[in-house]
Amino acid sequence: MFPLARFRIEDASMEPALRAGDYVLVNRWAYGRRGPRSGDVVVFRDPEAPARLLVKRVERVDPSGAVLVRGDNDAFSRDSRAFGAVGREGLIGKVVLRARA
Amino acid sequence: MSRLHTILGALDRLAPAEVAHAHCDIPCGIYDPHHAQMAAHTVIRMVDLIGQLEKPGPNSTPEQRQEFHNKLARYIATKEQHAEIYKHEVRVLWGDYFKPEHLQQFPTLHDAVWKALKAASKGRQEINLQAAEDMLQHANEIAETFWKTKGVGTVKGKAPYPTARETVYPKVA
Numbered sequence: 001m002f003p004l005a006r007f008r009i010e011d012a013s014m015e016p017a018l019r020a021g022d023y024v025l026v027n028r029w030a031y032g033r034r035g036p037r038s039g040d041v042v043v044f045r046d047p048e049a050p051a052r053l054l055v056k057r058v059e060r061v062d063p064s065g066a067v068l069v070r071g072d073n074d075a076f077s078r079d080s081r082a083f084g085a086v087g088r089e090g091l092i093g094k095v096v097l098r099a100r101a
Numbered sequence: 102m103s104r105l106h107t108i109l110g111a112l113d114r115l116a117p118a119e120v121a122h123a124h125c126d127i128p129c130g131i132y133d134p135h136h137a138q139m140a141a142h143t144v145i146r147m148v149d150l151i152g153q154l155e156k157p158g159p160n161s162t163p164e165q166r167q168e169f170h171n172k173l174a175r176y177i178a179t180k181e182q183h184a185e186i187y188k189h190e191v192r193v194l195w196g197d198y199f200k201p202e203h204l205q206q207f208p209t210l211h212d213a214v215w216k217a218l219k220a221a222s223k224g225r226q227e228i229n230l231q232a233a234e235d236m237l238q239h240a241n242e243i244a245e246t247f248w249k250t251k252g253v254g255t256v257k258g259k260a261p262y263p264t265a266r267e268t269v270y271p272k273v274a
Contacts, residue, residue: 005118005119006109006112006113006118006119007118007119007120007121008113008117008118008119008120008121009120009121010120010121010122011122022106023105023106023109023110023113023118024121026121043121046122048196049196052122053119053120053121053122054121054122055121055122078197081200082197082200084201097105099103099105099106099108099109100103100106101106
């Protein structure tokens with residue numbers, strides 16, 4: 001599997017860091033050896049709708065390795081406050097590059 | 102627009118990038134269990150109407166039979182549709198509105214949602230008044246919990262529709 005994947009951003013919960021229409025490159029191998037850290041922007045499967053991918057910032061990593069995520073624009077974000085922690089298996093990768101629309 | 106964005110945009114036309122949602126379900130915070138309760142009333146009403154529909158006898162004309170089938174098909178279609186609306190509305194409340202702390206406060210919530218969805222499947226599949234009544238009862242339970250999480254009191258009253266079943270309403274000043 002090639003490590004880099006492209007994603008297009010929709011919706012507003014990560015503004016101003018990411019805006020709808022931006023592209024991001026995601027490193028899918030980012031969490032092989034070392035785990036996610038707070039502050040990382042990650043793409044992951046929506047725990048309540050696994051077919052949908054979400055992008056949020058890691059707020060905290062709990063001891064079991066699951067991450068709590070939160071949108072930067074937190075008044076307009078459905079995140080771990082709604083669906084709880086995201087397991088490591090749900091993480092697609094870490095955003096490494098943003099291309100502004 | 103950055104050069105990188107232009108390049109990625111061109112790539113996107115060759116092989117579309119997957120979408121990552123910075124999801125917000127706008128309009129944020131606009132939820133109401135009333136839609137589910139209404140849909141349950143509609144299913145009850147359709148079961149009633151199907152029951153009241155006069156079946157064409159052996160001496161009925163083709164026109165009478167056609168009329169019967171037309172009405173029956175319309176009632177069934179509406180029942181199907183509203184049972185599905187009910188399930189959708191319950192799932193939205195469950196998945197999007199209710200938070201883990203609500204569940205701690207109301208530990209029977211998952212069970213009420215599960216029963217509501219099961220009743221709706223039955224209400225959709227069958228011509229079953231009990232299942233339709235169960236749909237409303239579970240929607241009322243969910244509504245009570247919903248309004249409690251909002252700090253809004255509720256009243257139970259007879260619905261002002263032909264179904265006239267007891268329904269939970271918020272006491273909004």
